[in-house]
Structures are given as C-alpha cells and as structure tokens.
Amino acid sequence: MLSNSIVALGQQGLAYMAGAGRAGLLLLGALKPAGRGTKLLPLIIKQLYVVGVQSLVIIVVSGLFIGMVLSLQGYTILVGYGAEQSLGQMVALSLLRELGPVVSALLFAGRAGSALTAEIGLMKATEQLSSLEMMAIDPLHQIIAPRFWAGIISLPLLAAIFSAVGILGGHLVGVDWLGVDTGAFWAIMQSSVEWSEDIVNGAIKSLVFAVVITWIALHKGYDAQPTSEGISKATTATVVQSSLAILGLDFVMTALMFG
C-alpha cells in the first residue's frame, strides 16, 4: 500500500515536471524570433482587442465597486481617529500596491485566461493546429506568440485602469457622499503616493502576473486532451492555477518590495 502511494507520488511528480518542461519549450518556441515581425503585429493587435479591450467592462465595473467599498470601510475606521482626511491616501495606496494588480489579475485569469485555454484547446480538438503545421506554418508563431504578447501588454494597462477607476469610486463615496474635504482627499494622496515605491512596484507586479497567467493559459490549452472533458479540465486548471500563482507570487513580491 505504502509503496503504491509512493510510486503514485513519484509518477505525479514526474508528470508535473514533464508538463513544466513542455510549458518552457512552448514559450521558447513562441518567442524565438522567426523573422516575421511584420506578420506578427496585426495578429497581436487583433488579440489585444480580444484579450484586452473585451476585458474592459469587468475591470472598470469591479474597480469602481472595490474603490467604493474601500472608501466606505476606510471612512468608518478613520473617522474614529478623526483621520478621515487621509481617506484618499488609504484608498490610493491599497489600490496601487495590492488590490489593483491582484484583483485585476484574478479577473483577467477568469475572463481572458480561461477563454484563451478553451480557444486553443478547441483549435487542437478540431485539428486546426495540426493543419497549420501541415501548411508549414508554426502554430507557436501564428497562435501562441500573438496571444502571449497581447496578454503581457493588456494586463498592466487593465490594472492601471482598475486603480484609476477605483480611486474615482473612492472619491465618489468618500467625498461626494460622506463629505470628506475634496482638497484634503487629493492633496494627502498626492503627497503620500511615491512614483517608484508605489506605482512602479504595482506595475511590476501586474507585469509578472500577466506573464504567469498568459503562460499558464496558453500551455493548458496547447497541452489539453482534445476532448470536451479535457478542454473543460484544462480551463478549470487555468483559472485555479493562475489564481493560486497570483496570490502566492503577490505575497513574495510584497515581502521583497515593501518588507
């Protein structure tokens, strides 16, 4: 019994390592320059629309509500210390350092990552990837590379939009509704938010998340069993694994940046 479970553990470990190896080869193959830059650009632009622009609604709406809730909760605590004028600082720092990159990454994994996995899995199931290979067109260049670049460009921009909308939401609740002084709200925010400490670090976080999510999503789709069950499993795995990776990496990066 015990030896069986050790064997199973070893097999799982090997399968996991083999999967990681295939994921690495996938990325290498996709990023290797193939002298087709002019052909890549229109493909990237199309994917920017699918991956980025079409994620805007969920990002803007969530950003607005997160900012509003943050402001409401922050106000009730800060007002007890007579410090409600620092509300702008609190909202801005929470969003720029943590909530903006992390929540937008989680939403991106659910909205765009799952779609990428399902799309590529279905292309595999319907032999579209094989037919590209037989047409002497490398699917890594044609399908994987443009989606990878589009993901990396989109998510940091979406995170910035998320934080900006969130701050406006915070202003809506804190200033327009609860009556915090608008001058103090903006002035204290401006004096406390640092360019490199807060904004650049937040951007680095969302760039790292973008690489991780897009990579996982593309690998899971490309590696999926070409059946309906396999694609459903791969899509779930994309959302679960990228969410866990986001949260884990966020802690590590926070510890390095602010610890």
Added chain:
Amino acid sequence: MSQSNNIIEISNMSFSRNDRVIYDDISLQVPRGKITAIMGPSGIGKTTLLRLMGGQLKPETGAVVFDNQDITKLSRKELYIARRKMGMLFQSGALFTEMTVFDNIAFPIREHTELPESIIRKIVLMKLEAVGLRGAAQLFPTELSGGMARRAALARSIALDPELIMFDEPFAGQDPISMGVIVRLIRDLNDALDITSVVVSHDVEEVLSIADYVYIIANKKVIAQGTPAQLRQEKSQQVVQFMEGNPDGPVPFHFPAQDYQEELLNNVK
C-alpha cells in the same frame, strides 16, 4: 539529384504510442502521380501513418523518405520547408472558423508568398472553381454542410500547388452525392494537377474505384497490396473479411474478454 519514382518511401518503420505498438517494421511506397490508397479497419492508426508521413510524429526506427529527404532526420526548419510541398485534408476539414472560405484558402498563400492581393484573389477563385464552391467564397465555415466544408478544405490544401496531397478519411460521414463529388474530385485533381494522392480510408468500394494501388493494413503490418483488380482476387481470410465486411472472421466480433459464463456468475467486481 536523381528523382526517385516514389515520392514517399517508408522502410522498416516501427512506431508505438504509450507502450502500444501501432506499426511493427512496416514498409510501403507511394509512386509519383498515382493515387495510392491505404485501407484497414478503424483504430489501427491510419491517421497516425499520415502524421508520420507529414513529420508530425517521429517513428522509433526506420526511415520515412519524402522527395528524397528522410523526414525523420530533418531539422524543424527543414521540415517546415518540406511541408510546403505537401497538402493534407483532415477528416474534420479543420477550416479556421473565424475566417471566410475565401480567406481560409488565401491564408497559406498569404503566409508563404509575397503575391499582390489581386493575384491571390485570382488563385483563390480558381481553386474554389475547381471544387465547385466559387459561389460560397464569402460564407463562414459554420455555414457550410459537411461535404462543402471538406471541399473547401480540399481547395485550401491545393492552394500552394503541392506535389502530394494526403486525404484522411475523405469519405467518412458523407451522403452519397457528396461522396460521389469527392471521389471525382480526388481523381480529377490528381490527373489535372499532376500530383500524387494518398487516400486513407475504410470505404472499400469508393477506394477501389479510384485508387491505382492499394495497401491493406492490419495488425501493425501490411497484410495485402496490389491494384484493385489484384485485391479482388485475394484469397487470404483477413483480406476477404475486410473487403466483404463480414462481421466475424480473423478479426473477431468480440473484444478480448474473460470467459462469458465465468463473468456472469462471478459477482465480485
């Protein structure tokens, strides 16, 4: 370099997948300009054989020579160059669903050539005319019937004027009319464009009506080969069962299982 008379020569090739041997020391040749058919029961890896010919899979031993080059020994780049001389018609058609029929056929031309759009348009219309779908150029693949989708895919696989076209189960799941259309198209295109065709199928009558030479594969080996007329004279039990579609014979009706009576009486799983 001397041009061999065979465009594909597979010699002593073995291939297995997940410990299951698919091909054991198999050899076959595809002569230029002819229609060569590969028949056999489903599930014996006929599609796998096409993928081996196209270099999408690598055999464990043996050589797959395409146009005097051993496909198994080419680098990725050389392989992609060799594939420009091949076309493959997939069972599902594998048209790109987000493009119109016209763009699907223009796609390989746009990718591999620098031709101006006006010439591409003419080439695409010629290919569509050849398969009788010029009127469907602006439709999307989801708007086509199964037979039309396969013809559109055929037009795409001849877009770059390949030397070899591989057909994966071209007759499967087609109504009698589309079947007749595809049978005629394979023969006509082969002769008109002076290309070589490899047809993988288990539709005995259709294959025998167009093929110049036929291989029958079963049990990881070639069990019979010859012209359609020669195969009709074949006496071997295995071949007769396959050609006549008898339910029982050397290929048993029952999947291997334990003793029937024993399994019914035994309650323990």
